[in-house]
Amino acid sequence: MRLVSFALLAALSGSTLAAPDLQKLSAEGAALIPPFQQHLLDTVKSALQDGGPAQAVAACQSLAPQIAAQHSAAPWQVGRTALKVRNPDNVPDAWERRVLEQFAARIAAGEPVAEVRHAEVVDGEFRLMKAIPTGEPCLACHGSAIKPELAAVIDQRYPADQARGFALGELRGAFSLRRPLDAQ
Numbered sequence: 316m317r318l319v320s321f322a323l324l325a326a327l328s329g330s331t332l333a334a335p336d337l338q339k340l341s342a343e344g345a346a347l348i349p350p351f352q353q354h355l356l357d358t359v360k361s362a363l364q365d366g367g368p369a370q371a372v373a374a375c376q377s378l379a380p381q382i383a384a385q386h387s388a389a390p391w392q393v394g395r396t397a398l399k400v401r402n403p404d405n406v407p408d409a410w411e412r413r414v415l416e417q418f419a420a421r422i423a424a425g426e427p428v429a430e431v432r433h434a435e436v437v438d439g440e441f442r443l444m445k446a447i448p449t450g451e452p453c454l455a456c457h458g459s460a461i462k463p464e465l466a467a468v469i470d471q472r473y474p475a476d477q478a479r480g481f482a483l484g485e486l487r488g489a490f491s492l493r494r495p496l497d498a499q
Contacts, residue, residue: 337441341434344391344443344492351386351393351490352447355379359452368455369468375456376472380404390498395447397488401457401469401478410437411491414444422446422486431486442493449487457481 362374379395379402387393396407398415407415418431431446449457456469459480469476481487 337434340441341443345445347386347391347393347492348445348490351382354382354386356452358382368465372456372468372472390494392493394491395488396491397478399477401473401476403475410442411444415489418446418486418489428484428486436496439496440493441496444489444491446489447487449481449483449485451483453481453487454483457487
């Protein structure tokens with residue numbers, strides 16, 4: 316579903332919000348994604364420069380949750396999720412899983428990963444997800460040719476890791492945002 320069908324979205328979700336209200340919430344939430352994404356990317360790039368991929372894995376583990384918290388300005392909650400997660404704290408809830416599966420189908424049908432997003436009112440919350448394509452910097456830790464010494468670091472830090480084997484441009488996961496509808 317594209318973000319242009321807000322009247323239908325409101326009707327289907329049972330929301331009493333008008334289409335412009337949903338558009339406003341969608342724009343507000345979407346505006347939170349680029350600074351969050353850039354902060355994460357800058358942190359990983361800095362760690363890569365300072366100590367290589369193993370340092371990036373350590374930074375991701377310790378700093379990514381703090382970065383998400385910093386970018387979660389009330390009433391918004393900002394995070395990331397995926398169908399194949401590295402950090403078990405990022406496992407998708409039922410709604411996120413359904414949307415991620417829809418994203419995968421839309422991408423398989425030819426929609427560009429960078430354009431895939433979805434917004435919906437769910438249980439009194441406005442929820443928004445935007446697909447994350449696998450970028451070049453992601454491949455060192457999430458690609459199919461992870462160096463053995465790095466794989467050992469990942470295995471140590473994330474024993475249940477599923478987030479490997481990605482190719483450039485594939486759906487890596489999604490930014491997931493939520494806010495209560497009654498928040499001002």
